[in-house]
Amino acid sequence: MLLERTTRVNFLYDFYHSLLTDKQRAYMQAYYLDDYSLGEIAEEHEVSRQAVYDNVKRTEAMLEQYEEKLKLFEKFQQRMEIIQQLEEQLQVMDKERITALLHTLKEYE
């Protein structure tokens, strides 16, 4: 599994897990957060390895669809970038720049 891909799925899961079913959450949690293999998860839930794989892949696609519609992860990253800039500007106490950054931050829902 590529690390970057795993990180993204973890973030998307963090933002949208409340919209998933209990089973989807159980598989995703086991596979991505607790690092169990597909085979181990299949054994635990008494289903085929393929069934777990299909469920996980479908859930990943759902998470990407939610992100496409709501863009919570994207907006979160943008806000974090602005907050970082605010912290930098705070070091030099540039009041005008800080005010402008706060204004930008307010634009984000």
Add this chain to the structure above:
Amino acid sequence: MLLERTTRVNFLYDFYHSLLTDKQRAYMQAYYLDDYSLGEIAEEHEVSRQAVYDNVKRTEAMLEQYEEKLKLFEKFQQRMEIIQQLEEQLQVMDKERITALLHTLKEYE
């Protein structure tokens, strides 16, 4: 229609409209944003007034369910409150307090 209720639905619509169907969006837009009556919307779409009413009520319930799960409106209000506090602290340039508020702001997804 109570003003407070309308404001809330408008906000929820703003946050979650991407998760609705085209028909749901059309009815909600007409009723809440463009202020048409249920009768006018029914005539325009050649359906019964009751059908429009049921659709709008179901959509409102869906928006509340999404808010219950994702809490985007609630988190938005909390962030806005912190940003307002930041702006106030910026007037007196209380660096320590500003840093603390930025830290709190980062906690929000």
